[in-house]
Amino acid sequence: MNEKNIESLKKQVMYTGFGNLLDMDIDKNIKSGVPDFQLKYNHEFGRDKVEANLNFRRSEQDNYFFNSYELQLNKEGSEPLKQLFYVNRPEQAIKKGEGEDHKGEWVNSTITLKEAYNLMEGRSVLKEFVSKESEKYANWVNIDFKEIDDKGNYQIKRRPDFDLEAKLATLPIKELSDEKTRKELIDSLQKGNRQSVTIINDGVEQKLFVEASPQFKTINRYDGSLKLGAAQRETNDQSAKQDQKEGQKAGKDDEVHRNSQRRSSRKSHGIS
Numbered sequence: 001m002n003e004k005n006i007e008s009l010k011k012q013v014m015y016t017g018f019g020n021l022l023d024m025d026i027d028k029n030i031k032s033g034v035p036d037f038q039l040k041y042n043h044e045f046g047r048d049k050v051e052a053n054l055n056f057r058r059s060e061q062d063n064y065f066f067n068s069y070e071l072q073l074n075k076e077g078s079e080p081l082k083q084l085f086y087v088n089r090p091e092q093a094i095k096k097g098e099g100e101d102h103k104g105e106w107v108n109s110t111i112t113l114k115e116a117y118n119l120m121e122g123r124s125v126l127k128e129f130v131s132k133e134s135e136k137y138a139n140w141v142n143i144d145f146k147e148i149d150d151k152g153n154y155q156i157k158r159r160p161d162f163d164l165e166a167k168l169a170t171l172p173i174k175e176l177s178d179e180k181t182r183k184e185l186i187d188s189l190q191k192g193n194r195q196s197v198t199i200i201n202d203g204v205e206q207k208l209f210v211e212a213s214p215q216f217k218t219i220n221r222y223d224g225s226l227k228l229g230a231a232q233r234e235t236n237d238q239s240a241k242q243d244q245k246e247g248q249k250a251g252k253d254d255e256v257h258r259n260s261q262r263r264s265s266r267k268s269h270g271i272s
Contacts, residue, residue, distance in 0.1 A: 005063045006030055009056070012066050016087065017113030018054065029056070030064055045117055049074040052113065071113075073120045081120055083143065084153050085111050118192030119143050124159060124214050125192035140214035162214035164189060171219065174198035174205065194222070 009030075010023050022039050029037040036057040043050050051072045058064050066087050073081040087110045115125045124142040131137070140159040147155040165186060168176060175181040175197055188195045194211040209222040 002063060009064055009066055012087070012110075013054065015112075016066070016069070016110055017115075018052070022054070026056075034058075043113065045114075047076060048117070048121075050113075050117055069113075069116075071116050071120065073117065083116070083120055084151070085116050112191075115192055119156065121192075123192040123194065123211055126164075126190040126212075140212070142215065159214040160217070162212070162217055164212055164219075167217075167219050171210075171221075172200045173210075174200050 006026065009026055010020065013022055013026070014020055018041050022041060025039050029039075036055070038056070039054045041052040041054060043052070051074070052069050054069045055067050056064050057067055068084055068086045070082060070084045073083075075081075109128050111119070111125070111127065115127075119125055119142060122143070122145075124140045126138055126140050128136055128138050140162055141156050142159060144155045144157050147157075149155055168186070168189075173185070175185050185195060185197065189210070189212045192212075194209050197208055197210050199206045199208050207224060209224075211220045211222075213220045
């Protein structure tokens with residue numbers, strides 16, 4: 001039994017957000033020599049409950065790998081939601097924009113349990129990627145619940161560049177005045193968390209919740225009961241309509257270009 005392999009697995013499971021409660025089960029299954037095994041893990045985020053199935057498999061070299069985990073989100077009054085997340089593997093289905101080549105590019109750091117929960121809640125997470133030229137860069141990602149891949153998973157897609165710090169600077173947030181709390185706030189929002197902040201208006205402090213929304217290039221703001229403000233909903237609706245218009249215009253431009261190419265091709269072949 002490869003002790004280094006076992007310790008490496010335990011650390012990987014811990015850093016992915018599952019702690020060390022599964023250590024004894026990892027030992028037991030590897031000692032049994034099974035070709036693959038699955039471990040269950042339950043957790044609660046507030047009133048939401050998540051059930052995870054962690055998948056392990058033995059390689060031809062007799063080393064075990066933590067390949068993926070399936071997460072089920074159970075919310076009161078809603079149907080269970082499932083999603084499979086790969087662990088440090090190129091197969092993680094994260095798309096770039098429509099028509100862009102993303103072959104050979106993958107997420108460099110594993111999506112942790114809390115980040116996976118945030119994604120399934122509809123929020124966005126900032127992750128590091130590695131290109132096919134081995135260059136590292138960061139991109140926001142979120143789940144597109146309207147698109148499912150051939151394995152039955154929702155597509156995880158990248159979002160356009162979003163200057164989180166610049167957007168935060170436009171809001172009178174008390175926590176931004178201190179360097180330590182500013183960094184903690186930014187780090188939390190980049191992980192996809194909905195974060196409590198203090199807004200100061202005319203010297204009056206008010207507690208709100210904020211979250212990053214790269215899709216609409218804004219910061220979503222919620223009141224104490226976690227309801228999105230009317231002004232914020234209007235801003236998001238306007239951004240969505242603008243994105244739709246730009247997409248339709250791009251589609252028309254592409255069609256014009258294709259028609260022009262067809263006409264040129266027909267002329268070159270003497271066809272009128």
